[in-house]
Amino acid sequence: MLESEKWYVAEVMLEVTVEGDSRIVAQIETYLVCADSYDQAYSRVVELGASLDYRYRNSDGKVVTMIYRGISELDAIQDVPKHGTQLAVRQLLIDHASDISTLIRSEDPLKLFKHQTLRWQGPNLSQ
Numbered sequence: 001m002l003e004s005e006k007w008y009v010a011e012v013m014l015e016v017t018v019e020g021d022s023r024i025v026a027q028i029e030t031y032l033v034c035a036d037s038y039d040q041a042y043s044r045v046v047e048l049g050a051s052l053d054y055r056y057r058n059s060d061g062k063v064v065t066m067i068y069r070g071i072s073e074l075d076a077i078q079d080v081p082k083h084g085t086q087l088a089v090r091q092l093l094i095d096h097a098s099d100i101s102t103l104i105r106s107e108d109p110l111k112l113f114k115h116q117t118l119r120w121q122g123p124n125l126s127q
Contacts, residue, residue: 007080008033008041009087011073012049018123019063025122028072032081038074045071058124 010033016025031048035041049068058064079085094100 005034005036007077008035008038008045009073009075009077010041010045010048010071012045012052013069013072014052015067015069016123016125017065018058018125019065021062021123023123025125027066030087032077032087033074038076041076042071042074045074056127059126060124062124064123064125 010031011028012031014027014029016027017023029052031045033041033044033048035044049071052066052068054066056064077085077087081087
């Protein structure tokens with residue numbers, strides 16, 4: 001990484017469909033991008049996004065189509081990424097401090113991707 005380069009975090013939006021299923025999945029993927037400027041980071045994310053168009057057969061033999069639709073977020077990271085580096089900030093306006101507790105998950109729901117304890121109700125995207 002050159003001294004002039006900095007890190008950006010990008011969220012890209014994909015449209016995912018499964019053959020024979022009318023539902024559409026809006027999939028947001030987060031990527032780290034290294035660039036000299038915001039404009040270069042944007043260009044690199046667009047290039048990356050174009051490479052995300054993909055087709056495969058799911059475990060039911062149906063064709064899954066992933067289409068890059070665009071960038072939903074692009075922001076500079078203030079530090080060099082390492083353990084504990086903040087990648088993004090989301091701010092929500094709430095009515096009462098007690099509303100914060102509704103936004104906090106216990107450890108169990110956070111294991112969704114590790115153990116898949118919650119059942120996905122969307123189309124079959126597994127390969």
